[in-house]
Amino acid sequence: MRFVKYVALATTACATIVLLGQVHAAKKGDASAVNVRLSGSAPKSLSEYRFFVGNLADLKPNEGVVPYDLNTPLFSDYATKYRHVWMPKGTSAAYHGEDAFDFPVGATLIKTFSFLHDLRDPAKGQRIIETRLLIRKKKRWDALVYLWNDEQTEATLKVAGTTKDVTWIDRNGAERSSNYIVPNVNQCKGCHVVDKKIVPIGPKARNLNRNYDYADGGANQLDHWTQAGYLTGAPSPNAAPKLAVWNDSSSGTVDDRARAWLEINCAHCHNPRGPANTSGLDLRFSQRDPVKWGVMKVPVAAGRGSGGRSYDIVPGKPDESILTYRLESTEPGIMMPELPRRLVDEDSLPLIKEWIASMHDVK
Amino acid sequence: MRISGTFLLVACLALAAHAGAIKPGPNAQEEIQEALITAKPGATINLGEGTFDLKMGLSLDIDRVKLRGKGPDKTILSFKNQNAGSEGLIVTGSGVVLENFAVEDSKGDAIKTKGCKGITFRSVRAEWTGGPKETNGSYGFYPVESENVLIEKCVAIGASDAGIYVGQSKNIVVRQSRAEYNVAGIEIENCHGADVYECVATKNTGGILVFDMPDLPVQGGRDVRVFNNQVVDNDTQNFAPKGNIVATVPTGTGIMIMANNNVEVFENTLSGNQTTNCLIVSYLASGKEIKDPNYDPYPEGIYIHSNKFGSGGNDPQGDLGGALSELIGKPVPDIVWDGVIDTKKMAGGELPKDLRIYIDGNQDADFINFDLMNALSDPSKAKISRDIAAHAGELPRLKPIKLARR
Incomplete structure (x- = not known):
């Protein structure tokens, strides 16, 4: 009492x-x-x-x-x-x-x-x-x-x-x-x-x-x-700056829309001051260095999140890129973003794949 | 109505007295998580005996909280049924102490601590109970971007990357801990100042790794002492998913230094590591491209002395092990160096003394420089050298790590 x-x-x-x-x-x-x-x-x-x-x-x-x-x-x-x-x-x-x-x-x-x-x-x-x-x-x-x-x-x-x-x-x-x-x-x-x-x-x-x-x-x-x-x-x-609408092709190129989607879905962690900065991956729209946003970048602490793939983004090869492997997964420890999703975003995935497929090899 | 401070204090104490250890049960997930969120700085959260069946990762962001169980074999946080969250437990508060419990079967890393000014792991076990598997989580203990890191009397088993991994951190002590059946037993990566001692690394793919990697916010890994450890019988087939740097570690590597500077390895026992007991390489040996202009891929200022070497190198594995045995036959010597140096730093035809590799006073050690650069273009042109005397000498001893008291 x-x-x-x-x-x-x-x-x-x-x-x-x-x-x-x-x-x-x-x-x-x-x-x-x-x-x-x-x-x-x-x-x-x-x-x-x-x-x-x-x-x-x-x-x-x-x-x-x-x-x-x-x-x-x-x-x-x-x-x-x-x-x-x-x-x-x-x-x-x-x-x-x-x-x-x-x-x-x-x-x-x-x-x-x-x-x-x-x-x-x-x-x-x-x-x-x-x-x-x-x-x-x-x-x-x-x-x-x-x-x-x-x-x-x-x-x-x-x-x-x-x-x-x-x-x-x-x-x-x-x-x-x-x-x-x-x-x-x-x-x-x-x-x-x-x-x-x-x-x-x-x-x-x-x-x-x-x-x-x-x-x-x-x-x-x-x-x-x-x-x-x-x-x-x-x-x-x-x-003022304006981000593309990811699912409206009149709002920007594939590159604009894919980068916009990645900025909003990933860059809150994957930026130099965010929770995922230790990965070295920076997915902000403003990042201009392709390696920083994943092109031929090796993973650091991806563990099984790599899916046996060697680079975050392999130009022209979405199905050899770690980025798509993690977007397509629903398994904790592999899937990205870690939160809040349980499901695969089936609407945006084709855009990200189209974007990677359209990249030319960078020398 | 006016409430006296004393009265409130009494109320708080009454509440505290009622807050015993959290027990396993259907509400344990929420109870632990709520305690971790509502704790006051400096509070102790006690976990009772038994197995906690947790479905989601836990997180702690309050400074100086002690999370304490009844023992690494008595209080078990099991994530066997985890369906959300990338790690078992993530800590972002500073000065946190984790002790006397186990984290088992997390889907990602077992315990990650990020951006902590002071973090202690004491008598904690991180384990994947199904043995070494590619589907195990990456890291057992994973302090990153932290400082004043202490890992002691801990055990890590079955990580598909590193059992004990300290990355992009500074001022680190790992001691009296045991790592087995991981890909890397203990790994210090892109860190400034670490002591690893009195540990046992056995049955891993690689025992103790000291690495520096490109494209990271913290680079220039340096000042690492590895001493008085037992690095024996690391022979578990590499089970790291491809793409990760440790997937390139040859099965059966004792101590491996890649691209780090100022590493002192002494008074360790290295034995039964089937590829080689001690491997010193540049990042070029990983076969990966370097796109980072600020990255220095060369191991420099390496001092290997007063270690005791037993058997080893009898059954070299992996790409490197295979290439080595083709190049030089078996057994592979105790200490292997890829011979890659930064010719831009040479003066008068040689590297400055403090950037060289010294190997001295090791019991029963043999050595080889396999000249990776030439071996890559034409193996017959490799200038292979077994001349250990060419590396005689010493470097200034590195200073012991002193952890800041909080």
């Missing part, structure tokens, strides 16, 4: 501290504004943040919550993703041409993962699995994962991660299933780390530079963020 009492007391103390740390910009006591805390323990429920209004599963943005999309996204076992950003009133992110924008304290990136029942027909509904938050604190970004209930009425904080069995109908009408991985905080860090600090990956100029169909009409996202007061220092979209 004593034990229970102490816990109750400690909780009360925490709640007091938490209240002091609230940063919602609306006037005190406004129970409808977005509510992001900068200190104290994290809210247990997603609804406490009030990012969405009405029925939670409708993901209808609250005031100040802006939806966005990326030119080329990370493959997550065919999950559909809904991205939103929120910033405290009067604050904005500073534009950056190469890295993710410099977000203000309190800024929150909200990413919801869902499985459409039928990829051919979104109207048939969906099952939302998780919502991940990246919250800009004073000294760091915090990564939090909220797991949705089966009733789709609430999502609760999940620290240790879990797995969920999911099913859907794919684009060819086939029934598919996966044991989807909801990551733990460390697994979030597995990708979201630069120089040992958590950072956002998606919201970079080149990946945001595209149109979005907002409720009040279509607009370029960089322009829209600027007009909404969420971004300062951005050039006009024409002058």
